[in-house]
Amino acid sequence: MTQHITYPNAKAELFSFTGANEVDEHHIILHASNSESTFQQQLDAILDAYQDILSNKLPGTVAVFKRYFLSDAANQADDVAAADTSDCAKSIIQQAPLDGTKIGMWVYLIKGVQTRYLTSELYEVKHGAYRHLWNGSAHNLAANSEYQTRLLFNEYIMQLTQEGCTLANNCIRTWLFVNDVDLNYGGVVRARNQVFFTQGLTNNTHFIASTGIGGRQADPNVLTQMDNYAIAGIQPQQIRYLYAPTHLNRTSDYGVSFERGTCVDYGDRSHVFISGTASINNKGEVVFAKDIVKQTQRMWENVEALLKEAECTFNDIAQIIVYLRDPSDYNVVSKLFRQKFPEKPYIIVLAPVCRPNWLIEMECMAVRKNSNAAFECF
Incomplete structure (x- = not known):
């Protein structure tokens, strides 16, 4: 509602x-x-x-x-x-x-729920069998985007370890905000790939739902900021990764390491985290270059396919964040979203996507009722 x-x-x-x-x-x-x-x-x-x-x-x-x-x-x-x-x-x-x-x-x-800050500096949201661990605005001042990203993940891994968790088993979602994404995203990708490999996150296991997007902190020397979310107490069988192969390819096909989407099943509900999704096909190619309307429509098709794999529809969406490269596209995109999602909470912001040919990207979270006695409730 x-x-x-x-x-x-x-x-x-x-x-x-x-x-x-x-x-x-x-x-x-x-x-x-x-x-x-x-x-x-x-x-x-x-x-x-x-x-x-x-x-x-x-x-x-x-x-x-x-x-x-x-x-x-x-x-x-x-x-x-x-x-x-x-x-x-x-x-x-x-x-x-x-x-x-x-x-x-x-x-x-x-x-x-019960909430508190932990000594690890993660924010704990506790109920029943689960401890939901949130973190925002993590950053450092290492020499370049690659070193900053590597240090961010290394520090996060230590925080998770302090809470009895691992990156591979417990982290559900990350957001990486890159100052001058056209220049610095390559370093972020290299660092993430290297850290993930050391943590057993590969194409043969799984990655983590993520958005890597343009964004800037107050300090211009901060080239990468990370927000993240993990769940302590979650079981492997409760986590499903979404691929929608009819519409999308594996991100590792073009050298990056994140999941298109992740579904977490509880006894009473399912949460779906859709990563930053753009106008791409299942060969990893940008579709409808330079056409903001067609890119928006293809992006919606991709998101809908991912949601369907999690037994969800657009009706289950709880919030949407829309990223635009060119602010002059705002009026067109705003009209499209008002027509498509008149009842959904969303915001449209200025944030270049990781490939210059992508004019628009969106992410969202969805929630639907579930009844599965095999899992603890949320």
Whole structure:
């Protein structure tokens, strides 16, 4: 179920899923609605709207992960950090909302769980047999994107080890934000490939659902930021990897290492994580170069095929993030998405994709009801 909520200077799209075990989950996409106001005014409008939703629509619900999309991180990130001191994993990245405003926000919230920061610095969301481990805005200042990415993964592996987990068995999703993706993505790919190989993540085992996309921190020397999500207590038979071979090829065919999508089955629901997906065919070729409309439509076909493999449809989507290379394509893409997904929470941001010929990419999360006595509930 999705609600559209309007405030004087902000608007929100709220997706809600009610579980059978009293653990409800929600996704909110918040947008500023007055593009002529200052950044501080837009930030205040979004946070006021968020607090109103928490108090009046979602009492007892806690945020477990937030991502702020900024138009100018160098001048805005400190203000966000000062204004939002709440406990949860937070990601702050320069990916300008393309509706003309300076800030947007995605929040993932859950009711009926216990939360805390761990000594490993991961954020734990605990219920039943599972500990969900979130992390945002990880970065370092190593010499180049390859070294930064390698160090990010090495540090993350140590964090997981501290929690009795491994990258191969427990990590479900990563996001890699690359400052100047056209220049620095190659180093990210090399580092990820090398680290994954040492951790037993290969084409013959599996990789991890991921989005590698343009994005910038406040410090221009940070070339790679990583957000990640893992689950302690998950069993191998609960995790399925999505391929949609009629539409997509294996990413390893063109030298990268991530899964197109991952489905996690619980006793009462299934979660689906669709990686950044573009207009590509099952030979790894860019389809419909230079045509934003046809690329958008092919991208939807690919996402739909991945969802179908997880027994889901577009109706099960909980949130969407859309990445555009060229801001002049915003009006066309916005109209297409309004027509295709009028009830879904989504945001369209400026973020070049890893291949210059890809004009657009999207990722999403989906959730559907499940009844499988073989697994513990969420």
